[in-house]
Amino acid sequence: MTIDEVIAWFGNLNQACRAIDIASQNMTKWKKQGYIPWKQQFKIATVTEGELMPDDEDPYLIRNPKKPKTNRRKRNAKDVEISRISTISSESGSL
Numbered sequence: 001m002t003i004d005e006v007i008a009w010f011g012n013l014n015q016a017c018r019a020i021d022i023a024s025q026n027m028t029k030w031k032k033q034g035y036i037p038w039k040q041q042f043k044i045a046t047v048t049e050g051e052l053m054p055d056d057e058d059p060y061l062i063r064n065p066k067k068p069k070t071n072r073r074k075r076n077a078k079d080v081e082i083s084r085i086s087t088i089s090s091e092s093g094s095l
Helices: 003-010 013-020 024-033 038-047 059-063 077-092
Strands: none
Touching: 003 013, 003 024, 013 024, 013 038
16 A cells, blocks of 8 residues: 555545544655555555555565564673683682
């Protein structure tokens, strides 16, 4: 679903904004972004009674894919010091 399709269906930008109960600034922002947020696409689909259907996938995630999570965390100076103390302690046999 594109902004242009929504505006064409409702007649103009202001009527579209009134119908889906949003500020016109939102629609302008979406046009600049190049997509309508998925949640709003479903709202538009409801208002248009299915004439305008939402995209198959969330357009935000298509443009901004999630990076896979890793279990590694960055070590800071405190972690290095604790690691060094643990190594020394285990070599000497006491804390």
